[in-house]
Amino acid sequence: MDSLTVQQAVARHLLAVQAVRLRPDAPFTWSSGWKSPIYCDNRVTLADPAVRSFIKNALADVIRENFPAAEAIAGVATAGIPQGALVADVLDLPYCYVRPEPKAHGMGKQIEGRLLPGQNVVVIEDLISTGGSSLKVVDALRAAGANVLGMAAIFTYGFPLADQNFADRQVPLVCLSHYDALLTEAQALNYIPANALDSLAAWRQNPAEWGNSKQ
16 A cells, blocks of 8 residues: 555555445434445454554654644544554653543543643544534533644544534644545445445535435
């Protein structure tokens, strides 16, 4: 994969380990109720040492390039927890992780680990859909006094709503790969037929309507 871009290489890795599955003719149902031709579970990459190492080093490179002032790494619970820990280890930086809500028992913490007021933090996420849950973590970190430099993620569906949500909160987002790159690589590797591309592209533009049309 030496001649591939990072976007292409990550897309191929996700397909190879079946972290991403494409089924335009037999859609998945998300927890939101949306019908979707794609299902992404990047936790699967943790089981493959070569893919795991590629992703952690690519995320570390993204942070060095885009957020050189980073002083700490924060993972988004739950899928971003191991990815964030791996990246923090590569960069030799302090690490914490953040729950969507404070614990209902014990110390009632939302942020686990040590976070200093004013510390420059980069958030690590595995997958960006609308960005809602990821940005709750940003809110929690800011409320705790952290200076959130931005977020780095493995993959994004590229929904316009997500772009708007991150822009509204003034959170720079850098992703290793995205939906368009995935479709290109999936077609090149014969994971999907050429006649499925129009339907797959239509889903990304309006997933709710795509789901209705499939029922």
